[in-house]
Amino acid sequence: MDRIVKSGSSRVDLEGAFRVAEPSVRPAPQEDFLPATLKDIAARMGLSVAAVSMAMNGKPGVSEETRERVHQVAEEIGYRINRSGRSLRTARTGAIGVYFPSTVLQYSLYFAEVTRGIAAGLASTDHSPILLPSALDTGDVQDFPAVDGFIVVEPHSDDLGMRELLKGTVPTVCVDPPPADAARPWGVVESDTEASTIIALDRMLERGTGSPSRPGLLTVERVSQWTLTIEQVYLDWCRRRGIEPEIILISAQESNEKVHEQLSERLTGAPGACDGLFICGEGVAVRIAGVLRSMGHTVGESVLLVSGVDSTMMQFHTPSITSVDMNPFDYGQRAAQMMVELLAAPERPAETRTELIESPLVVRESC
Numbered sequence: 001m002d003r004i005v006k007s008g009s010s011r012v013d014l015e016g017a018f019r020v021a022e023p024s025v026r027p028a029p030q031e032d033f034l035p036a037t038l039k040d041i042a043a044r045m046g047l048s049v050a051a052v053s054m055a056m057n058g059k060p061g062v063s064e065e066t067r068e069r070v071h072q073v074a075e076e077i078g079y080r081i082n083r084s085g086r087s088l089r090t091a092r093t094g095a096i097g098v099y100f101p102s103t104v105l106q107y108s109l110y111f112a113e114v115t116r117g118i119a120a121g122l123a124s125t126d127h128s129p130i131l132l133p134s135a136l137d138t139g140d141v142q143d144f145p146a147v148d149g150f151i152v153v154e155p156h157s158d159d160l161g162m163r164e165l166l167k168g169t170v171p172t173v174c175v176d177p178p179p180a181d182a183a184r185p186w187g188v189v190e191s192d193t194e195a196s197t198i199i200a201l202d203r204m205l206e207r208g209t210g211s212p213s214r215p216g217l218l219t220v221e222r223v224s225q226w227t228l229t230i231e232q233v234y235l236d237w238c239r240r241r242g243i244e245p246e247i248i249l250i251s252a253q254e255s256n257e258k259v260h261e262q263l264s265e266r267l268t269g270a271p272g273a274c275d276g277l278f279i280c281g282e283g284v285a286v287r288i289a290g291v292l293r294s295m296g297h298t299v300g301e302s303v304l305l306v307s308g309v310d311s312t313m314m315q316f317h318t319p320s321i322t323s324v325d326m327n328p329f330d331y332g333q334r335a336a337q338m339m340v341e342l343l344a345a346p347e348r349p350a351e352t353r354t355e356l357i358e359s360p361l362v363v364r365e366s367c
Helices: 038-045 049-056 064-077 083-090 108-122 160-167 193-207 225-241 256-266 284-294 312-316 328-344
Strands: 004-006 095-099 128-132 149-153 172-175 187-191 215-219 247-249 276-279 304-307 322-324 353-357 361-363
Touching (some): 049 064, 095 160, 108 128, 108 149, 149 160, 149 328, 160 172, 187 193, 187 328, 193 215, 193 225, 193 276, 193 304, 193 361, 215 225, 247 256, 276 284, 284 304, 284 312, 328 353
Parallel strands (some): 004 361, 095 128, 149 172, 187 353, 215 247, 215 276, 276 304
16 A cells, blocks of 8 residues: 555535534423333343343343344334443443543644544443543552543653553553553554654655755654654664764754754755754644744755644645654544453453554655
8 A cells, every 4th residue: 555645635525514403393302201221122022131131232142133133123212221230230430541641732633633533432332531630750540530441642651650550450552552661551553653754764865955865853752652663763764874863852842942053053054964854743843844944944945844743734834744644533543442342352362462553654845
């Protein structure tokens, strides 16, 4: 499958998007309706309540044909599972805790899409997501609400709370791998970071203006496995091509003047200077593009930019910025689905279950 995507406008049909439907029949007062029960399903089908219960709860004792028919009748009469009652019987809470790194507000677009994906992945199940506070410095997770499992989004090596959650006994699924010295999670959903980074660097090398071309790497943290993987891929890529690596680490809290100073030392236009930057972090490329303009650069011409995380900001920036589509919605949705599958399994898997999601390069004007 082609991992490079040409960016273009997508047509969205908004006709009727905000139309309010008017009921053709006025609904009866709420008290006229009584909720359907297992007994109602049993009476309609001529089965015992016990048989209907086994069919609805996926237990053995009924045929697959009967099970399908029970679900069909349940849908027809509007039966809804009593989740509170089920929780009492199964010792399940019906909740999945979602734990984010402390940087969640700095990169809100990306994490919002992950959250939306998790909610979508749990929508048709008996579980609901609960957002948990960061326990970065204390590791105190004892007062977290009881949940059936934890989805840990972008585990950071300095996060004590993440480490405590992974050491626990309930199922854990990580969105991005945890640090190597953390406890092993039950499952991991991650992007094909190595492939997407190499594709981006090769494109920068091919289109760079330097003699020879020399892409650099700019990062804003070194605590996520995602950033550390990109760093290692970049260093290996430089070594194979005989290029002197240039890694620039800035803080998200640094002033533009300080960032300007750091970039001036690396992108001077002199022989051997960097003529492009691969940028780790959501939204960071937009800020760097502004600093480069203040230095007299034209993004996409005198210097190339690639963002390691795509978003609408990259799409609508002028010039638009070539980016790696991390598919954060798919990340979250697949993590939620994996969690449900692990909860349904009879025991913890012997090895961490891992799923790789493609992250294609979306080509735009900046490179």
